Amino acid sequence: MDAFWKTAAAVLIAVVLGLTLGKQKDIGVLLTMAVCCMAAVAAIRYLEPVLDFLRELEALGDLHGETLGILLKAVGIGLVAEIAGMVCADAGNTSLGKSLQMLGSAAILYLSLPIFSALLELIREILREL
Numbered sequence: 086m087d088a089f090w091k092t093a094a095a096v097l098i099a100v101v102l103g104l105t106l107g108k109q110k111d112i113g114v115l116l117t118m119a120v121c122c123m124a125a126v127a128a129i130r131y132l133e134p135v136l137d138f139l140r141e142l143e144a145l146g147d148l149h150g151e152t153l154g155i156l157l158k159a160v161g162i163g164l165v166a167e168i169a170g171m172v173c174a175d176a177g178n179t180s181l182g183k184s185l186q187m188l189g190s191a192a193i194l195y196l197s198l199p200i201f202s203a204l205l206e207l208i209r210e211i212l213r214e215l
Contacts, residue, residue, distance in 0.1 A: 092127040096120055114176045121168050155200055159193045166190070 099120040103113045136157075143153050166189025173182030 088127050088130055092124050095123060114172065117172055117175055121172060125164075125168070152200060152203075155196055159196055162189050162192050162196065166192075 099116055103116060106113045106116075139153055139157075166186050170182035170186040170189075173179070173185060
């Protein structure tokens with residue numbers, strides 16, 4: 086939890102620095118992006134045990150590695166799109182941020198097509214058994 090508190094403090098310091106910089110938006114945006122990257126690296130530390138648990142679940146449930154990979158990629162795309170959209174909004178371009186978030190949603194849907202196909206095949210199998 087120590088990494089969480091240090092990262093949270095760095096984020097708050099970045100907010101204060103961003104407010105202090107005021108008119109120098111370019112530096113503020115770069116500062117925001119740097120702190121977002123630092124927070125992402127800190128978050129990865131917390132996600133490693135989650136990944137270990139998912140691997141264990143995959144082995145127990147005899148799941149295909151591809152399915153879990155798709156889910157993890159979808160989560161990653163969603164997080165990146167959300168953070169990048171917020172950075173765009175902070176930089177004063179909310180429409181680009183919203184467009185980026187929409188692109189992330191479309192990419193997640195596209196990435197999920199194999200899961201939807203497997204689900205459809207499972208439904209067809211169940212209906213054949215009835």
